[in-house]
Amino acid sequence: MAxxxxxxxxxxxxxxxxxxxxxxxxxxxxxxxxxPLGYAVNSIxxxxxxxxxxxxxxxxxxxxxxxxxxxxxxxxxMVLSLIWTLSVSRTLSSLSKELPLLLIPLCFFIxxxxxxxxxxxxxxxxxYGMLIYSVFYFIKATxxxxxTKDISVFFYHELVTKDLNAIHxxxxxxxxxxxxxxxxxxxxxxxxxxxxxxxxxxxxSSKNVVIVFLALTVLYYFFYSDISKKAKYASGIGxxxxxxxxxxxxxxxxxxxxxxxxxxxxxxLAEGDGMExxxxxxxxxxxxxxxxxxxxxxxxxxxxxxxxxxxxxxMKEEPVFFTGYGLNASNIKVEEKAKEYNxxxxxxxxxxxxxxxxxxxxxxxxxxxxxxxxLFINVKNAINNKYFLHxxxxxxxxxxxxxxxxxxxxxxxxxxxxxxxLFNSERLVMAQKK
Numbered sequence: 356m357a358x359x360x361x362x363x364x365x366x367x368x369x370x371x372x373x374x375x376x377x378x379x380x381x382x383x384x385x386x387x388x389x390x391p392l393g394y395a396v397n398s399i400x401x402x403x404x405x406x407x408x409x410x411x412x413x414x415x416x417x418x419x420x421x422x423x424x425x426x427x428x429x430x431x432x433m434v435l436s437l438i439w440t441l442s443v444s445r446t447l448s449s450l451s452k453e454l455p456l457l458l459i460p461l462c463f464f465i466x467x468x469x470x471x472x473x474x475x476x477x478x479x480x481x482x483y484g485m486l487i488y489s490v491f492y493f494i495k496a497t498x499x500x501x502x503t504k505d506i507s508v509f510f511y512h513e514l515v516t517k518d519l520n521a522i523h524x525x526x527x528x529x530x531x532x533x534x535x536x537x538x539x540x541x542x543x544x545x546x547x548x549x550x551x552x553x554x555x556x557x558x559x560s561s562k563n564v565v566i567v568f569l570a571l572t573v574l575y576y577f578f579y580s581d582i583s584k585k586a587k588y589a590s591g592i593g594x595x596x597x598x599x600x601x602x603x604x605x606x607x608x609x610x611x612x613x614x615x616x617x618x619x620x621x622x623x624l625a626e627g628d629g630m631e632x633x634x635x636x637x638x639x640x641x642x643x644x645x646x647x648x649x650x651x652x653x654x655x656x657x658x659x660x661x662x663x664x665x666x667x668x669x670m671k672e673e674p675v676f677f678t679g680y681g682l683n684a685s686n687i688k689v690e691e692k693a694k695e696y697n698x699x700x701x702x703x704x705x706x707x708x709x710x711x712x713x714x715x716x717x718x719x720x721x722x723x724x725x726x727x728x729x730l731f732i733n734v735k736n737a738i739n740n741k742y743f744l745h746x747x748x749x750x751x752x753x754x755x756x757x758x759x760x761x762x763x764x765x766x767x768x769x770x771x772x773x774x775x776x777l778f779n780s781e782r783l784v785m786a787q788k789k
Contacts, residue, residue: 369476370384370480373473373476376470376473377466377467377469377470377473378407378411378466378467379404379407379408379411379462379466379467379469380469380473380476380477382400382403382404382407382408383404383469383477383773383777384477384480384481384484385400385403385404386400386401386403386404386769386773387477387480387481387484387770387773388480388481388484390527390766390769390770391488391515391519391524391527391766394765394766397765397766397769401454401455401458401459401769404459404462405458405462408462408465408466409465411466412465412466413467416465416466416467416468417464417465418464418468419464420460420463420464420779420780420781422732422736422779422780423460423463423464423775423776423779423780424460425725425728425729425732426456426457426459426460426729426772426775426776427456427457427460427461428725429456429718429722429725429726429729430453430454430456430457431457432718432721432722432725433446433449433450433453433456433682433718433722434450436678436679436681436682436684436717436718437681439678439680439681440680440681440682440684441680441681441684441687441688442681442683442684442687445681445682445683445684445686446681446682446683446684448683449682449683449763450682452765452768453682453762453768455768455769455772455773456762456768456772459769459772459773459776460772460776463776463780468780468781469777469780474777477777478534478744479534481530481531481534482530482531482532482534482535482548483531483548484531485527485528485530485531485552486531486548486551486552488527489528489551489552489555490551492514492515492555493509493514493551493555496508496509496513496514509558510558510559510560511558511559511560514555514558514559515559519766520764520766521559521560521561522559522561522563522564522755522758522759523759523761523764523766523767523770524555524559525556525559525561525564525565525568526564526751526755526761526770527770528552528555528556528559529552529556529564529567529568529571529747529751530744530747530748530751530774531548531552532548532549532552532553532556532568533571533575533743533744533747534744535548535549535552536549536572536575537575537579537580537743537744539581556568562655563754563755563757563758564751564754564755567750567751567754571747571750571751575743579743617635617636617637617638617654617657623635632650633650633651633652634648634650634651634652635651635652635654635657636651636652636653636654636657636658636661637657638656638657638660640657641653641657641658641660641661641664642660642661642664644696645696646696646697647696647697647698648697649697649698649699649700650699651698651699652699653698653702655758658702658705658708659708659709659758661698662689662705662707662708662709662712663709663712665688665689665692665696666707666709666712666715666716668692669685669688669692669716670715670716675719676719676720677719677720677721678718678719679714679715679716679717679718679719679722680716680717681717682717682718683717683763684717685706685707685713685716685717686703686704686706688716689703689705689706689707690703690704706760706763707760708758708759708760709756709757709758709759709760710726710755710756710757710759710760710761710762710763711723711726711727711756711757713760713762713763714726714762726756726762729775730749730752730753730756732779733745733748733749733752733775733778733779734749734753736778736779737749737778740778745778748774748778752771
């Protein structure tokens with residue numbers, strides 16, 4: 356009991372010390388840790404960060420950071436889309452959700468610059484916070500399992516809720532896991548954190564994130580870590596064992612095999628609760644079919660191919676290359692296409708699940724270009740900073756944007772904008788913390 360008390364006492368003293376040197380330190384940590392919580396909590400945390408930034412503003416700290424101008428320009432383009440949007444009400448309602456794009460960079464213009472040590476500590480507290488969330492999700496799932504005897508409570512959206520989104524949580528956990536993985540002189544708690552977070556990422560079963568996570572793990576151990584060759588080979592064997600073990604977990608295995616199965620043999624029956632007489636759509640069918648049936652089920656890859664198809668069609672049908680349809684207004688066209696192709700009405704409610712396409716469809720070429728510029732800056736600075744955690748963030752965002760409209764979700768925009776500003780506000784060579 357005394358050791359726990361001393362631990363929290365040390366954490367409190369450290370937070371107090373860092374906050375005395377930079378008044379925004381605690382508010383940034385709180386904002387990052389609020390992301391997996393409710394939308395109201397996110398908004399309050401953002402409001403506190405903005406309020407503290409304004410109250411503690413000192414003229415000598417003001418500096419326009421050119422890398423952070425781009426999120427602001429993207430938000431201004433969203434506002435400008437009110438002029439041509441297909442739905443003023445939809446665009447207006449989304450502008451408040453996208454406010455972090457404007458407010459967070461503006462705060463970074465006026466707050467005191469974080470030192471390298473402070474940035475390391477922000478990522479440390481963020482990572483421990485994600486570890487605590489991970490343990491909480493497993494405790495909650497265990498209680499549900501004891502009540503329901505349903506093993507699915509440990510996997511995918513069931514582990515974290517559909518609103519929180521398993522794919523997005525996988526991203527939060529991946530960055531935290533690589534924080535612990537890239538630490539030198541790891542303690543037992545660091546190794547346990549790696550194990551818990553890795554299991555969480557695998558059980559969340561996001562195909563894209565799991566593949567990228569394992570690839571980044573190989574990249575780190577073989578090219579960035581300073582462990583011996585023997586240890587590197589041992590790590591490689593460990594990763595192979597993890598991959599092999601996935602084949603024994605039905606819930607994870609089926610998530611990966613469904614796309615393979617539906618493209619090897621078409622018109623296979625979909626599996627799952629309430630899926631009787633429902634047929635899987637293959638990638639070829641998603642791209643070529645002139646009509647679908649209401650009982651057709653689109654697995655992940657096939658649905659995203661269908662979304663690319665309708666995006667190309669609507670962009671060809673109307674002269675909106677430079678403007679798009681307005682923020683949050685492209686769904687009107689998606690719904691029209693759903694009726695045209697006779698697909699299940701539920702699919703009409705989904706956005707493009709591709710950030711590149713989403714930007715182009717709603718903000719036109721310039722919205723797409725601004726997104727690419729931000730990602731380019733992020734990658735360039737990650738390489739220049741020589742900090743593996745930044746490289747992880749850069750690669751995760753590039754790959755995630757291929758399958759998710761991450762910036763069209765409140766938690767997504769909060770997470771991306773804050774991390775982007777932390778990593779790119781200053782040109783720093785972030786030597787690994789020993």
